[in-house]
Each structure stands twice: as structure tokens, then as C-alpha cells.
Amino acid sequence: MNKNEAFKKIESLINRFDDQINSYKRSDYNETQTRRDFIDPFFKALGWDIDNENGYAESYREVIHEDKVKIGSATKAPDYSFRLPGGKRLFFVEAKKPSVSIKDEILPAYQVRRYGWSAKLAISVITDFEEFAIYDCTKKPNIKDKPDNSRLRYLKYTEYLQEFDFLWDTFSKEKILQGGFDKFIAADTYKKGTTTVDSDFLASLENWRKLLATNISSKNRTLSEEEINYCVQQTIDRIIFLRIAEDRGIENYGLLKNCILNGDFYKNLVYSFIQADSKYNSGLFNLKQDLLTSKLEIDNKVIKAIINDLYYPLCPYEFSVISVEILGTAYEQFLGKQIKLDRSHRAKILPKPAVKKAGGVYYTPxxxxxxxxxxxxxxxxxxxxxxxxxxxxxxxxxxxxxxxxxxxxxxxxxxxxxxxxxxxxxxxxxxxxxxxxxxxxxxxxxxxxxxxxxxxxxxxxxxxxxxxxxxxxxxxxxxxxxxxxxxxxxxxxxxxxxxxxxxxxxxxxxxxxxxxxxxxxxxxxxxxxxxxxxxxxxxxxxxxxxxxxxxxxxxxxxxxxxxxxxxxxxxxxxxxxxxxxxxxxxxxxxxxxxxxxxxxxxxxxxxxxxxxxxxxxxxxxxxxxxxxxxxxLHLIYKTPFPRIVTDxxxxxxxKSSAISKNYSFSVGEFGKKLQTKSIDDYMSDSEGKFSYEENKEIKNILDKIYKNPNVIPLGAIFESKTGVILDSKQITNKKIKTTQRKIARGRSIGRYQFLETFYSEFNKKTIKGGTNDESKLSKKEKILLRKTGYPLLCTFDKTGVYPEQSLYFLINNKTELSMEYFTGLLNSNIFQFVYYYKLITNKDSTPQLKKIDLDKFPILLCDLRNSDQKSLYNEIVKHVKVLLDLYQQLADIKIQSTIEQTKSKISYSENRINELFLKLYNLSEYSITIEESL
Missing domain, CATH: 3.40.50.150 (Vaccinia Virus protein VP39)
Known part of the structure; x- marks a missing residue:
């Protein structure tokens, strides 16, 4: 059905509804009739195979009709689930009869938001044909929310033709496949203040763990730390399993709720676990093998609090629509902590060491x-x-x-x-x-x-x-x-x-x-x-x-x-x-x-x-x-991984013991066209790097740099060191004790300049690692280079300032070339180019230069016996000295015209240094490529 045909079909539905509106709004006209007479034809007009006329298997149907199971005044599942080819849910539609006021009643809005939020959908719809309301489902629903809370659009049936372009562009199958639905979500759903169902469920899991751990450790004092962790996990898993089974209609709704009506609530639960074992045989409920949990003592108030959290209306989760993958996301975070016992056998929840070091748990998207x-x-x-x-x-x-x-x-x-x-x-x-x-x-x-x-x-x-x-x-x-x-x-x-x-x-x-x-x-x-x-x-x-x-x-x-x-x-x-x-x-x-x-x-x-x-x-x-x-077979770099700073x-x-010597494979970056590489490229690399080139010209420039006979690794010229690791709490921005040393941190330096200075004591209490040899740290001729960021910044120190851990410092120059020459090179476009395309780690997240890679940087050694090279060298050194002086002057200048004049001089010298190094490296023909690629 095309757009014009859909318009006419919906127009006829509107006319029919309008002609007999009083009949349709009677209380005895029910939801099933509304669906059959109006809602099904409405979405058919928008191109959806509502009745599976294509004969697809259940898992491939475009629209799933849910069987409604009444739970008090609520329902167990939404009426329709609209899906992409392959089964991915797009949105739910909840149907009501026309006598229900969708605009003003709280419960229908809460229900549809609860379904959509639990399934981690962006939006869902509630309609009785007379009204059509679209809700943002990215915000956690609350039973006390007003019906217009998170409502994105509200239409009366009399507005459908006027708003037909919107309905067609957003909800027709044709336009959804072309991205219209995604555009609406991107433009209209909330961007702030959202709590996803997995993060909220994690908070619930952690709360239940705390309740159980505290109570079990108090009332079961012979249990070890390992045993308490096991008992808490098993109890939570069993409860979650049965609660999900209830909402899926496998167990009678209220099975767990009945356990907290009278008697010993935990013993009632244990009885339910034994019954479950006879049905499921999953090992999860095998209390013959598990000799710990059946003998636990747990207070009624703890079990009651957990069970009540899992039922409507306190519970925001609709377990029938929460996917196992969503639960897994929450559980992965949950597993990052463990129960620890103090000397008094009291429980504390603490991060596991590996998780603490990693900065948290990172669930694989x-x-x-x-x-x-x-x-x-x-x-x-x-x-x-x-x-x-x-x-x-x-x-x-x-x-x-x-x-x-x-x-x-x-x-x-x-x-x-x-x-x-x-x-x-x-x-x-x-x-x-x-x-x-x-x-x-x-x-x-x-x-x-x-x-x-x-x-x-x-x-x-x-x-x-x-x-x-x-x-x-x-x-x-x-x-x-x-x-x-x-x-x-x-x-x-x-x-x-x-x-x-x-x-x-x-x-x-x-x-x-x-x-x-x-x-x-x-x-x-x-x-x-x-x-x-x-x-x-x-x-x-x-x-x-x-x-x-x-x-x-x-x-x-x-x-x-x-x-x-x-x-x-x-x-x-x-x-x-x-x-x-x-x-x-x-x-x-x-x-x-x-x-x-x-x-x-x-x-x-x-x-x-x-x-x-x-x-x-x-x-x-x-x-x-x-x-x-x-x-x-393939190598794919830079696949986005939320919250991870590492590329x-x-x-x-x-795996093959009979590998062809000449085969090709795909390599490249996520979301970009992959390159075809020959295995010979990797086998001929002395370090066997799994490299790829972003373009051929960049590869040619790198090859030319590294194959220059006059270059040697930086590590062969300098002793490169990481700065001292100090207790950050002891570092001050003003000198408050005569025994404090002058400290340079990463933010202390810019290109050819010092920006700010810090101070710290230098003793066993303040030193936490890194280089602690004062004779090296206090060298009065050293190059300071930031470890992180892009571009990397570098300056020359003659004062003996102590570099802190966020800086590398280069000492003990083994050549006759001046430190100013190397300072200029490490601030040049050539250095930034090699860093960005060859040496960088975490290019697209938190760029950094590892020391092992710094030592490999290809330094061109000028031959001072060669008059041409000596002339270039002398001019570089002259401009570096000028820049060190100009940047120092710039910090003290107050007159704007003088500031601009000084900046102009700085720009000239920096550009000239880049030109001179391009000549030394025989790369002048690539000057535009290098400059534009940075």
C-alpha cells in the first residue's frame, strides 16, 4: 500500500469512527473489538503485515501480538511489538478501548512506559484509535507520574489526516526502513536525565546483595567470606529466575509474593526452590547438591523487602519484555564487586582488585x-x-x-x-x-x-x-x-x-x-x-x-x-x-x-x-x-567501545599448520572500507606489526623517513626517563616549605615554554614510583615532553626543575648536536606526523606516547661537516633560541599590539623550523600533505 492509498484507508477509518463514535465509546465496546476494527487496519495501512500474511515463522514476524494476562488491574504484556527484519524490536503499541481517556488517565501511560523502558526501547505508543500518544521510554517511569510526563506527541483521530505526513514518515514500514523512525527518536527523545533499565536493575541487584549480605553475615556467623558470596548470589539468581518465569506466564503470577504471607519467609522460598527443581532440573535449584543455602537464617523483613521490590506497583520492571542481554549487562557490573568480611564478621561490598585497577567493569556492547x-x-x-x-x-x-x-x-x-x-x-x-x-x-x-x-x-x-x-x-x-x-x-x-x-x-x-x-x-x-x-x-x-x-x-x-x-x-x-x-x-x-x-x-x-x-x-x-x-582472516581496528579509552x-x-605463503586478508578501521593486505607485508616486518595504512601517500612519507640512512632511534642518543610519581595530595602550586622541590607536571609546559610551576617534598613519604634519582631529575639541561595528548608539547629546561610522572625527560645527549636542535625537532610537524601515524597509542580516545615508542622516534643526525646540513642546523638552533625567548617574553607583555607582534614572530620561527626539518629529511615535496594531515 502506497502513501496515497494509506491516506484514503485511514480517512475511511476516521469517517467510520466519527459516524458511530457514541457506540464505540460505550464501556461494553472492548479492546479486542477496537484492535480488530481500527488499530489493526490503521497499521496495515502503514504497510505492516499485522496478520503475518507472508507466513513467516514466529521469530521472523513483523508484528507480534501478545496474549494479554490480567494482573489485578494491570496487564502482563503490550498488545503489539513492531519489529525490524531479523526480529529486533522497534516499539510497542498498547491498545485501549475508546472509553478509556488516554490523555488524562495515569495508569495507561505508566503501563506503556514501563513496557518500553523495560525492553530498552526509545519510544512506545498507546492508542484507542480515538487518541494516539507517543511516549519517550528512555526515562524511568514512576506510578505517580502525570499522564503527560514523557509524552512526545498526542493526536486526536480528527488530526490524523492533518498530521498524516508525520505518521507516514515516522511509523510506516517503508519509511522506517529508510531511517525516518530513527530521525524522530534522535530529535525528540530525552537526551538528559535518563536511567536505562540495565543501570537501574544493577542498582536493585546491589541493594538486594547488601541487604542479604548484611543479614546473612549477622545471623550465620560460621559462614566464610566465600560461602556468603555464594549464598547471596544463589539466592538472588533463584528469585530472579522465578520472577521472570512468572511474568513470562511459565509460573503462576504471585508465586514469590505468596512466600511472604506468613511463617518463615525464607523457608517458604526454599520450598518454592525445591518445587522448581522438580520442574526445571537446571542445577540452579539443586538443594541436594547445595548444602549451604537451605540452612540459612534470613530475617523476614529482608526477604519481604526484596520480594516487594519485584512486584507492581513498586517494581518498574516488566520482566516479560526484559531481554536476557539487558539482564546480562547489569549482572556484568554486579560481578565487579564482592562481599568482604571484617574481623567482626560484618559484611562490606568492595570492588574486586582487577576491577578497581581497570576503573570499573566494561560490558561488551x-x-x-x-x-x-x-x-x-x-x-x-x-x-x-x-x-x-x-x-x-x-x-x-x-x-x-x-x-x-x-x-x-x-x-x-x-x-x-x-x-x-x-x-x-x-x-x-x-x-x-x-x-x-x-x-x-x-x-x-x-x-x-x-x-x-x-x-x-x-x-x-x-x-x-x-x-x-x-x-x-x-x-x-x-x-x-x-x-x-x-x-x-x-x-x-x-x-x-x-x-x-x-x-x-x-x-x-x-x-x-x-x-x-x-x-x-x-x-x-x-x-x-x-x-x-x-x-x-x-x-x-x-x-x-x-x-x-x-x-x-x-x-x-x-x-x-x-x-x-x-x-x-x-x-x-x-x-x-x-x-x-x-x-x-x-x-x-x-x-x-x-x-x-x-x-x-x-x-x-x-x-x-x-x-x-x-x-x-x-x-x-x-x-x-x-x-x-x-x-x-581479518583485523578490524577502532571498533567503538563505550567508556573505554583504549583503542x-x-x-x-x-588455526592452521599448513599456511600458504601467499595469501591476502582484510584489515582496516571499523566503519570504513577494509584494505586487502598480503601476508608478506607482515612477515617482512622485523617486528611483525599488524599494521595498515590510512592512505598510500602517508605510507610513502613514513617509509622515506625511516629509510633515511642518517636517522637513528632517539633511544640511541638520549637516556629517556619517566618523571617521578609523587603523592598528588602533597603537591602545591605555591612553595610553602623551604624543603620543597620545584616540580613540572604535564600542564606545566607548552611548546617552548613553561606555563606554571608546582612544589613538593621529595622523600620516602611523597615518592610513590617512577624515576627517583635526584641527580637525573635535577639535570639542568634536559628536554621535557608531555606523555599524553595530541599534539605533544615539548620545551627545554635549564633550571633543574623536577619532572613529574606525566612528563618524559631526555638527558645525557651523546652527540655534538645541541639540545636546542632536538627541542626543535620534537616540536616540529615531522615529529607530530610520525607520532600520529606510527607511534601513537589510543589515537581516538586518550592519545599517548609510550616510552618504548618514544625511544624509536627516527632522529636525523646532521653531519656538521656537510656545509649545507650545517647551515640548516645553525638556522634551526637560532630559531629555537628565539622561540624560547619570545615565549618567555609573551607571558609578561600587557599591550595587545605588542602581543600580536610577538605572536607573529613566533609563528614565523615555528614555520621556518618546519621548513628546515623538511629539507633535512628530504620531505619538502610532501610539506602540504604533512601539514594538512595533522
Missing amino acids: QYIVNKIVSSTLGPILDNKTPFDIQDITIADPACGSGSFLLGAYQYLIDWHTNYYTNNLKSLKKQRISPLTPNGNLSTTEKKRILLNNIYGVDIDINAVEVTKLSLLLKCLEGETEASIENQLKLINERVLPTLDENIKNGNSLVDTDFYDEELGNLKERIIKPFDWKAAFPKVFKKGGFDLIIGNPPWVSLNGKFGNQILEPEVKKYLISKYRGNTYRPNLYEYFVHRGLDLTKENGLFSFIVPDRLGFNEQFINLRNRLLKETQI TLIFNFK
Whole structure:
């Protein structure tokens, strides 16, 4: 139906409604009639396949009609879910009968906002055809909100034709596919003050943990710290599972609420857990194996507070529409903290050391999960049948809350559903169909896939339990009370599988050969050595996993936090076992080694890691191993990762012992056209860098710089040092003690100038690390260079100021060339160009120059015996001295005309220095390219 036809159809609906409005507004004209007579035809006119006339399987329908389940005066689910091809929800529509006043009543608005917010949708709609209201669902709803709160648009049916362009451009299927819906959201939804459902659910989880931890530690004083963490996690997981099952219609609504009516509330819960075990068999409710939680003592008021938080009207969550992925986002953050006991057995909630060092937990965005899963699992499944792929094995060796395993499991569910739907004739031969009557995968089939194909390991037992919970909830999607009863009675099979043999607790990096070390029982429980072959014997009989995916921990093992994260003997073990670098050891390096070990011959291996894996010198051995043992399929840099300051690399390798010497692969940046690279480019690089060029001219300029016979690395000329790390609380901006030293911080310097000076004591109490040798720090001839930012700024110090940790300083010039010459070079366009295109780390987030890369900067040594070079050198030194003097003068000048004149002189000298260095490096022909690329 085109736009003109849609206009006429909606016009006829308006006329019909207007002609008999009094009849339609009677209380006995109900919602079902309203939907059939007006709302369905309205959206059909906008191009939606409301009745699934295309015959798609349930998971591919454009519009899902929800069965309404009454809960008091509220409903359990929205009437319509409008979706993109592939099943992604766009918006909900809640239907009311015309006798309801959508404009003035509080409850309808709260309901539709609650649905949309719980599903993390931007907007949703409520309509009775007489009225059409669009609500912003990015703000957390409150039962006390007025009906116009977060209402973006409100239309009466008499305005539909006048506003038809808006309705068509925003809600017609045709325009949605062209981006009209996205434009409306970008323009009209709230930008500030929003609380997403995952962050709000996290706050609820943390509150429940605090309540339980405090009460359990107080009333169960024989429990250890480890046991209390386990009991709290299991109790929360069980409650969440059953509450979700209620809202999905699998359990009777109010099951948990009934547990707080009388008696001992926790014992009532335990009884419900035992009943659940007989139904689900998931391991989650196995109180025969779990000997702790059934014996807990918990006060009624604690259980009551948690249960009440989960029910309408106090609860803002509609669990029937909250996806497992949204819950996973909250749980990932939740797992970043742990319960610790003080000497009085009182509980405190504290960040885990690794999380504290990393600055928080960073949940992998869904689009990254989807990218890695589709680019690896897709090719494995291509042109295969379910029989062909029934035994493929997929593992995440640091599974966390299970985001990658969930992504892989969902991909397999979708693939199998699509395959069976397109091959219905072959299903007639099967005794039990893998599809349900409505076209979804049967629970039996989903269980088979989960048990055969999905594996994971994590060192955190609570993460293991959350991964199991997430996978079980995914397996349960689409089930009803009737379908479960059918399995229990007819198939004599409990609904869910036990995942104990698939998702395991242990240290993925540490083998059981670590037992050769002298370990006490406590250390063994902390380190958790893990034997992969013993844990998954069937997998390793076939050589390993078909696919390894994930986002391993990015945690530096340097400094005091490093020792908190790993026992010293473990750190030593890892470096030895994986031939790891000792300069800046990081956990993800060892996980890449381990991932490769776990991948079978011709299997695929894909992680997202910091981009420095592809470039930094410390990873030469690892890159060389990857080049020898794998075929590179693609390398994607700079995939956006919210809140992460480090630039990223997604790699995809195929493990192969028979690698072609001449093959090509794709490399480049996320969102840009990928380049085709030859493996020869990497094999011929002495450091095996996984590089790529943003354009050929830049590559040519870099090649010319590095191949110049007169350049040598900066580290061969200078001793480069990092400044002293001082207690920041002891640093002052004025000298308040005679014993304080003069300090330069990053913000102290600009190009050729000092901007401000700081002061600090210099003793054991104030020094926290870095260079602490006063004879080096106080050198009166040194170059100071900022570590971070772009462009990097540099100046020359003759005063003996002490550089602080945010600065590098260069001392002990081994050449006859003056310090002014090198100061000019490090402030030149050539230095900024090489820094930006060759040496920089985190280019698009927090740019920084690592010391190891600073030492590689190609310094051109002037030959002072060559008259041409000597002339250029002398002019450079002259202009640098002029600039050092002019910048000092500029700070004291008060007259504006003199300031402008001085700036003009500065500009001339800086430009002249750039010209002179271009001549020295034989790059004058590239002057415009270099200048425009900075």
C-alpha cells in the first residue's frame, strides 16, 4: 500500500469512527473489538503485515501480538511489538478501548512506559484509535507520574489526516526502513536525565546483595567470606529466575509474593526452590547438591523487602519484555564487586582488585558480540545442515556473565529455526519435530544445541552461575506453562538442562602442572588451576574447540594492583608458560596464547583486545606465534567501545599448520572500507606489526623517513626517563616549605615554554614510583615532553626543575648536536606526523606516547661537516633560541599590539623550523600533505 492509498484507508477509518463514535465509546465496546476494527487496519495501512500474511515463522514476524494476562488491574504484556527484519524490536503499541481517556488517565501511560523502558526501547505508543500518544521510554517511569510526563506527541483521530505526513514518515514500514523512525527518536527523545533499565536493575541487584549480605553475615556467623558470596548470589539468581518465569506466564503470577504471607519467609522460598527443581532440573535449584543455602537464617523483613521490590506497583520492571542481554549487562557490573568480611564478621561490598585497577567493569556492547559471532560462526555454518554442525564446539575462556556465549547460542537458535522453516518437508520424516506449531524451536532442540555446542570457563564462581542463569533463561524464551506441562507429562522430561559439564569454574590460564608449586589450601582455592582436557574430554578427543570467542580481561599486572590481582608465583608461572613479555605484562596477552592453544586445527579464533597487540614491541613473540600458527582472516581496528579509552582490535584467525605463503586478508578501521593486505607485508616486518595504512601517500612519507640512512632511534642518543610519581595530595602550586622541590607536571609546559610551576617534598613519604634519582631529575639541561595528548608539547629546561610522572625527560645527549636542535625537532610537524601515524597509542580516545615508542622516534643526525646540513642546523638552533625567548617574553607583555607582534614572530620561527626539518629529511615535496594531515 502506497502513501496515497494509506491516506484514503485511514480517512475511511476516521469517517467510520466519527459516524458511530457514541457506540464505540460505550464501556461494553472492548479492546479486542477496537484492535480488530481500527488499530489493526490503521497499521496495515502503514504497510505492516499485522496478520503475518507472508507466513513467516514466529521469530521472523513483523508484528507480534501478545496474549494479554490480567494482573489485578494491570496487564502482563503490550498488545503489539513492531519489529525490524531479523526480529529486533522497534516499539510497542498498547491498545485501549475508546472509553478509556488516554490523555488524562495515569495508569495507561505508566503501563506503556514501563513496557518500553523495560525492553530498552526509545519510544512506545498507546492508542484507542480515538487518541494516539507517543511516549519517550528512555526515562524511568514512576506510578505517580502525570499522564503527560514523557509524552512526545498526542493526536486526536480528527488530526490524523492533518498530521498524516508525520505518521507516514515516522511509523510506516517503508519509511522506517529508510531511517525516518530513527530521525524522530534522535530529535525528540530525552537526551538528559535518563536511567536505562540495565543501570537501574544493577542498582536493585546491589541493594538486594547488601541487604542479604548484611543479614546473612549477622545471623550465620560460621559462614566464610566465600560461602556468603555464594549464598547471596544463589539466592538472588533463584528469585530472579522465578520472577521472570512468572511474568513470562511459565509460573503462576504471585508465586514469590505468596512466600511472604506468613511463617518463615525464607523457608517458604526454599520450598518454592525445591518445587522448581522438580520442574526445571537446571542445577540452579539443586538443594541436594547445595548444602549451604537451605540452612540459612534470613530475617523476614529482608526477604519481604526484596520480594516487594519485584512486584507492581513498586517494581518498574516488566520482566516479560526484559531481554536476557539487558539482564546480562547489569549482572556484568554486579560481578565487579564482592562481599568482604571484617574481623567482626560484618559484611562490606568492595570492588574486586582487577576491577578497581581497570576503573570499573566494561560490558561488551551487543554490536561487538554480534560482529564477532556472525563473522566467525557464520562461515562455519555456511552451506551446512543441522546434522553437519551438531557437534561443533564454541567456547569463551573468560566468559564473565556470558555475553559471547549468549550471542553464539542465539545465533545457533536463529540459524536452526531458519533452516527448519525453509526445509519443512524434511521434518515430516522426524518422529519429534524440532519446531513448535508456531514455528519456534522446541525446548528439546534448544537444550540439545546448548549442551552440544556451548562451553565456557571463568575464575569467578559467581560469574559461572550468572552465565548458566542467562543461558537457561534464553533456553526458556518462548515457553509457556502449557508447553512445560506437556514436557513433564508426555515426554517425561524436565524442562531445562544441567550446565555443570558445559560452564565451569577455574583459572583458564593456569594448568594443573601448577600443583608442582608448594601451595596451601587457601592459595589453591584462590588460584584455581584448571585442566581443560580433563574438564572437556570429548572436545579434546577431536583436537580442541571449533571456535574460541570472547573479550578477555584487559588488566595490567604491573604495580601494587598487579600483586593484588595475581599471586606472585602465578605471575611468574604465566610469563614462563606463555613466554610473556616482562615489560608490561597484561592478562589479555596470556588469554590470546591460551585461546590459540584451545583452538583445533582449522578452527577459528576471535577476540576483541587493545590495539597495542598489533603494534607494540612487547608483543613481538606473540605476533610471531600468530603469524606462524594461524591464517589471518581479518583485523578490524577502532571498533567503538563505550567508556573505554583504549583503542581496540578485533582479530579473526584460522588455526592452521599448513599456511600458504601467499595469501591476502582484510584489515582496516571499523566503519570504513577494509584494505586487502598480503601476508608478506607482515612477515617482512622485523617486528611483525599488524599494521595498515590510512592512505598510500602517508605510507610513502613514513617509509622515506625511516629509510633515511642518517636517522637513528632517539633511544640511541638520549637516556629517556619517566618523571617521578609523587603523592598528588602533597603537591602545591605555591612553595610553602623551604624543603620543597620545584616540580613540572604535564600542564606545566607548552611548546617552548613553561606555563606554571608546582612544589613538593621529595622523600620516602611523597615518592610513590617512577624515576627517583635526584641527580637525573635535577639535570639542568634536559628536554621535557608531555606523555599524553595530541599534539605533544615539548620545551627545554635549564633550571633543574623536577619532572613529574606525566612528563618524559631526555638527558645525557651523546652527540655534538645541541639540545636546542632536538627541542626543535620534537616540536616540529615531522615529529607530530610520525607520532600520529606510527607511534601513537589510543589515537581516538586518550592519545599517548609510550616510552618504548618514544625511544624509536627516527632522529636525523646532521653531519656538521656537510656545509649545507650545517647551515640548516645553525638556522634551526637560532630559531629555537628565539622561540624560547619570545615565549618567555609573551607571558609578561600587557599591550595587545605588542602581543600580536610577538605572536607573529613566533609563528614565523615555528614555520621556518618546519621548513628546515623538511629539507633535512628530504620531505619538502610532501610539506602540504604533512601539514594538512595533522
